[in-house]
Amino acid sequence: MAQDRDDAKDSKSLIDTGRRGLMQGAGLGAALSLLGAVSGGGFISTAQAAESGFPSHKKWKIVFVNHVTTNPFFVPTQYGIQDACSLLNMDYQWTGSATSDAGEMVRAVNAAIAAKADAIAVPIVDPTAFDKPIQAALDAGIPVFAYNADAPRGKKNPRLAYIGQDLYLSGYQMGERIVSLIDSGLVGLFIATPGQLNIQPRLDGASDAIKKSGKKIEIQTVATGATVNEELSKIKSFYLGHQDLKGMFAVDAGSTQGVAQVMKENNLPSKGVHGGGFDLLPTTVQLIHEGYLDFTIDQQPYVQGFYTVMQAFVTLASGGLVGPADTNTGLKFVTKETVEPYLNTSTRFEGKTTKPQIVPMSGAIKS
Template sequence: MQQRLYLITTLLLVTVLALAACAPGGDSGQQEMAQSEEGEGAAAAEAGDADGGLSFIAVQHAECAWDSFWCTVQNGINSAADDLGVDVTILAPDEFDLDKTASLIEQAVAANPDGIMLTVTDPILFKEPIMKAIDAGIPVIAYNAGSGPIADNIPYYTYLGQDEYQGGYLGGLRLAAGGGTQGVCINQQVGHTGLDKRCAGFSDALAESGIPTEVLAIGDDPAEATTIIGDYYTANPDTDVFLTLGPNGANPFYVFVENEGLTADDITHGTFDLSEEIKANIVSGMTMFGIDQQPFLQGYGGVSTLSMIARYGILPALPVSATGPGFVDAASLASEPDPDAPVSVIAVQHAECAWDSFWCVVQNGINTASEMMGVDVTILAPDEFDLDKTASLIEQAVAANPDGIMLTVTDPILFKEPIMKAIDAGIPVIAYNAGSGPIADNIPYYTYLGQDEYQGGYLGGLRLAAGGGTQGVCINQQVGHTGLDKRCAGFVDALGESGIPAEVLAIGDDPAEAATIIGDYFTANPDTDIFLTLGPNGANPFYVFVENEGLMADDFTHGTFDLSQEINANIESGLTMFGIDQQPFLQGFGGIQALNLLVRHGIVPALPVTPTGPGFVDQGNLSVVQELAGEYR
C-alpha cells in the first residue's frame, strides 16, 4: 500500500543526541500487558472488520532521511503494509526533537486512525499525548524505543524491541555448547541496565553448563580497554569463552586477540551488535555470532500487531514482544534477502478442521496469512488422532523439500527423528500449537508459537490483584500437569508482588465433588476473595459454589483460563473478570508470518517461545470474540 511520509521541520537538540539511540527492551517476565480498560474496550468494540481497510499512523523520533538505521525500520513498516493491505502514515521530525515528536503524537491522535505505533523515547514527556489516544479508544503499541507499559507507566498494549537478558542467555547457550573452562562478559558500561542484563543472561547460561563466569569492566577508551582485557587474561589464562556487548567491547577484544596470537581454535567469542569489523570476524570464524535487534521486525511487527487488534480483536500476549536477539552468523551474512522470492510451506498438524472444530480457527489463520503474504501452503493432517501417522506426514513433508515446515510437536520424542531430517536438510522448521520450545523439546527448530502458561497466570494475577484483596487461591483440577501448575505458579507470584498470600487448591474433574471441595475451602478460609480457575473444569464448579454460598460479584474477584458458553455468560454478567484465550488464529497466522520473514528477509524468531497467548477476553472485547468465534477466535 502507499505510504505517506511527512517530514516536519524542527530544531536539532544537540545536547540530547544520545537519546536517539535505539532503546533496549524491557523485562518481558515482569510487566503486565493491559491497555487501559476503557481504551481496550473501545478499541475492541470497533474491531472485527476482518476484511475492511485499515489506516495506521507511526510516530517515531527519527527517520530514514537523516538516520540510516531507520531505513530498515521503515522498510519493515512498508513491507507489512503491502503484505497485510493497510495504509500507514509515518510522522517524524526532520531532526531529533522530542518536543516535536510529542506534538506529532497529538497530531496522530487528532486524525483518529485505526491504530498508532510509536517510539516511547521519553515516557514522561510522551505520557499525556499517548493517554489521549488510549482514552479515545485508539489501539497503541510501542516499537524500538520503550521499556513496556509498566516500566513506562503508560498502559499501551506492548513494546516491540530487544530482550537484553534473553540475548545474553541465548548467546551464552550457543557459546557454551562446545564446552569451555571459564567465561567472561566484557562490559563497557557496568551499571547500564541493558548491558548488565546481557551479562546476567550470559552468566546464567554458562552456569547451567557448569562453566564459571564473571564480568570484566572496561571503558570506552579502546587502548585502555585492550590493556584491561590483556591483563585479565594474563591473570586468568583458562578463560576461553568471551562475550562482548557491542563494538566498544569487540574492537579492543580483537586487538587483544592479535596481541596474544590467539586463533579461533583457542577461544569462543560472540558479541552484540554488528559493524564492519564484527562482520569480518564472523566471516573469518573468530566470532561465532553478532546479536542483532532486528529493526526490520520492529517495523513489520508493529503493523502486524495493530492489524491483529483492529481486524480480529487479537491482543499481544505479553507486555514486551521481543524482536531480538537475532543471531547473525557466517551463513546468514552470506545470504541476501529476497522479498519477492516464491515461498512454499507445508504445515503438519495432529488434528484438522474436518474432525475438530478448534482447528478450523488455526487453519483459517494459516490460510489468511498465506493469501496476504503470497505464500503457497499445504496442510497435512491425519483423518483421526494418530501420532504415528502424524510422524509419517512429517517425513512426507521433508521429502517434498519445501521452503519451510511448520508443525505441531505433539510428541517430541516420537517426532524428533523426522524433524531432525528437515533441519539437517536445511529446511527451516517452526512449531505451533503443541510443543514447549526447542530447548525443552530438545529439538533445534526455530521457535514455538503457543500460549505461555506461566505468563497467563502471572498477568492474570496482576489484573485480579489490581483492585486489592486479602487472600487468593488457584483452583487446579489436575495438580502435577506441567502447564496447569505453571498457571498457578504465575498467579501466586503475581499476588505475592502485591502482598497478597495465595495457595493452590487441588480439585478433580468431578463437578459435584469439586464444588464441595471449593465450598469446604472457603468455609475454612472465609477471607479468600481472589479466585483463579484453569478452565471450564474448574470454572463450572466454581459457579455452583458461588450460587450455593449466595455470593455476588462485589464479594470476590474471579478470572479463568479458556472460554465456554458458561464462562462467556459470567464475563458478560460481571461475575468473571476475564477468560484467557490461547488465540489459535494467531498460532496459524503467526507460523506463516514467521517463515515468510525468515525465508524472504532473513529475520529469525527472537525467542524459543513466541507467545500467542495469554489473550484476555473481558466485557470490553467479549462481543467481538463472540462475533468472530469459529472463524477468527
C-alpha cells in the same frame, strides 16, 4: 491509458506498503486493511502478490500437528492459518491428536516428514518426546516451528522459533490477580492435562505468585481432562465437596468455561467466591459479561496460526537466510469492563464466524 498506468502504479504502491508493514510487524488490522483496500475488501490475489515483489513459487504446504485437534480454542487458530495461506499462496494440513497423546502427535510429525511437507508446526507439549522428530525434520530440510506450547525454560529444543504466549509469565500474572481478589481460604486451580507444556507452566506461575504473596491461601490443584464435558463434571464435583472455597481458577480454555458454568449454576459471586481463567470461548465471554467470572486472559489464538504461517513463508522464500524469531502473542486481561467488544463483534479473529472481514477501528485502543 496514462491514467490507467497511474492507477496501477498507485495500486502496486499500496500493496508494497501493506506487505512491508505486515512483514515488519505492523498492526495486523492496519496491514490487512491496506491489503483489503487493494482487492476491494478481500485479500490480494496470487497474481497481485507476485506483482508486489515476490516471485512465483510452488504452493508450499505446512503441516500443523495439534494436541487437541477438536478443541474449540483452536478454531480461530485454524482461521488464522487459512487466512495466511490464502494471502501467501500456501496450503496446510491440520492433524495430530484429539486427546493430548504425545505419541500420536509424534507419529503425525513423522508422517509429515515422510510426505515431504515443506514446513511443520507443532505444540511442544512434552519436554522430550519431540526432540528427535523435530531434529529429523530439520535434517530433511523441513523447517519446524513450535506454536502454543514450547520446550521448558532452560531446555534446548531444535525448533526454529516459538509463536505463542509466555506461558509461565501469564500464569504468574494470573496468580497476582488472584491474590488481589482473595485474602485467605481455599482456592481451586483447575488444569486439563497436568504436566503438558501448553498449560503446566501457567499453573506453576500462578502457584508461585500465590505462595510469594504470603497470604493464607490454600491451593488445591484439580486435573479435569481433555474434553469440555469431563472438565465440567470434575469442576462440579470439586465444588460440591468444597463448598467453603473462596475461588476457582483455570489455566485452560475448557476448564475456564467449566468454572464459569459452575459459578453461575451456584450463584457463587453472591457468596463471595471469585473465578477466572484463560481464553475466550463464547460461554466464558458471556458469563464474564453477566458477572460470574472476574476475568479471563486472551492469548490471541488467531495469530498463533497466522504468524506461524508467515514465519514459515519467509523462511522458505529466503532459503533460510531470514531466520525465524520467537513471537510472543501477548497477554490481555478481559473483564466485565472490557468484554463488550468481544460480545458485539462476530469475526474469524475470535472464531465466531467463517466470514472473512476487515473490522473497523472504533474508539480508543485499550492495551
